[in-house]
Amino acid sequence: MKILLEEFLTYLKVERGLAPNTVSAYQRDLSRFITFLEKKRITALDDARRSDIGDFLMAEKSRGLSPTSLSRGLVAVRMFFRFLASNRFVRADIADVLESPKIWKHLPDVLTIEEVERLLEAPRIRTHYGRRDKAILELMYATGLRVSEAAGLKLSDVNLQVGYVRCMGKGSKERIVPLGRMARKALENYLSVSRPRFLRLRVSDALFLTQQGKPFTRMGIWKMLTQYAKGVTLRKNVTPHTLRHSFATHLLSGGADLRVVQEMLGHSDISTTQIYTHVDQDRLRSIHKKFHPRG
Numbered sequence: 001m002k003i004l005l006e007e008f009l010t011y012l013k014v015e016r017g018l019a020p021n022t023v024s025a026y027q028r029d030l031s032r033f034i035t036f037l038e039k040k041r042i043t044a045l046d047d048a049r050r051s052d053i054g055d056f057l058m059a060e061k062s063r064g065l066s067p068t069s070l071s072r073g074l075v076a077v078r079m080f081f082r083f084l085a086s087n088r089f090v091r092a093d094i095a096d097v098l099e100s101p102k103i104w105k106h107l108p109d110v111l112t113i114e115e116v117e118r119l120l121e122a123p124r125i126r127t128h129y130g131r132r133d134k135a136i137l138e139l140m141y142a143t144g145l146r147v148s149e150a151a152g153l154k155l156s157d158v159n160l161q162v163g164y165v166r167c168m169g170k171g172s173k174e175r176i177v178p179l180g181r182m183a184r185k186a187l188e189n190y191l192s193v194s195r196p197r198f199l200r201l202r203v204s205d206a207l208f209l210t211q212q213g214k215p216f217t218r219m220g221i222w223k224m225l226t227q228y229a230k231g232v233t234l235r236k237n238v239t240p241h242t243l244r245h246s247f248a249t250h251l252l253s254g255g256a257d258l259r260v261v262q263e264m265l266g267h268s269d270i271s272t273t274q275i276y277t278h279v280d281q282d283r284l285r286s287i288h289k290k291f292h293p294r295g
Contacts, residue, residue: 001034001045008083014222015147017241029076032060045081046090053077053095086170109236111246116141119238120182122228128194129211133224135183135190136208136216139165140240142183144247144265147240151218153207160184160191169266177264248276 009027012018018026036056042048053074060073078095085093111119120137124130140150149167157166163179179187198209206215222240229238236242244265251261262273 001037001043004045004084004089005030005034005080008080010219011083012079014218014239015241017237017239017245019237025072026076026079029073030080032056033073033077033080045084048094050094109238109242109245110249111234111236111238111242113250115234115236116243116246116250118232119228119234122232125189128197131186131190131194132198132208132216133228135186136221137225137228137243138183138186139179140221140243141247142180143167143177144244145177146244146266147218147221150240151208151216151221154205155207156205158187158207160188167266170268173266173268175263175266245276248273252276 005027008030009023012023012026013020033053033056036059037043037045037048037052040052040055042052056077057070057074060070065073081090081093081095084090085096120134120141123133123137125134136150139145140147143165145153145165145167146169149169153165153167158179159165160179163184164176165179166174166176168174195209198211199213202213204213204215208216208221210216210220218240225240225243226238229236248261248265251264252258258270258273261276262270265273267273
């Protein structure tokens with residue numbers, strides 16, 4: 001159970017882009033939940049029942065926790081089981097019917113186009129590492145891929161001639177996303193010059209490789225991205241999810257159709273995509289001014 005908790009915490013930090021304090025709070029809540037289950041002699045999360053969650057919350061209340069803390073604990077448990085079920089670590093999401101605030105609409109900082117350009121120009125493309133990192137950053141901003149999707153790409157998933165990338169998203173759903181001109185150029189440079197140097201005589205079908213010729217992990221991408229963000233002094237909490245968020249926001253700002261953005265992001269529900277429309281206040285004001293008779 002503790003191994004699954006670590007997987008979940010990494011997911012919150014790397015893919016969801018939650019603030020460190022929030023992740024720490026969820027870690028404390030879920031560690032107490034796991035300890036509670038262990039005292040009930042439940043050793044696998046798949047053996048937990050909905051009533052166990054209720055018993056845990058009652059135990060937390062008896063400890064004198066405030067309603068706010070109890071609500072946060074329930075949010076943490078719901079997020080945890082949704083993650084477990086979506087990744088098939090458990091058979092069913094036993095917390096899905098428990099009422100709690102909507103918690104999946106957390107918006108990380110969005111980068112301006114100028115900030116994205118600074119970030120994408122940060123890698124030194126005269127080095128093999130720089131070519132690889134440039135290709136990763138360009139691809140993630142061009143496609144809006146989740147960090148786990150980018151890390152899991154195979155050579156066969158990229159078609160540079162046609163200009164698209166194929167990825168496997170949540171629920172094993174495959175989607176195809178176009179590559180932009182700059183991403184194609186960066187990938188061509190990495191594949192022709194740097195990847196063979198990382199690979200040497202080894203064999204691997206992973207697209208992005210480490211110096212040892214091993215697949216570049218999502219944590220590796222996260223660390224690489226945060227280092228470049230600090231290097232160009234971006235004063236925002238930049239995570240891989242920030243690039244995904246910026247991808248969607250900039251497309252919508254440019255007039256892209258919401259349904260098209262939904263398809264490229266791999267969202268099953270358009271309401272998930274609609275959160276990206278909430279941050280583009282400048283565009284809304286300009287449209288109002290242009291088209292409203294009293295704008």
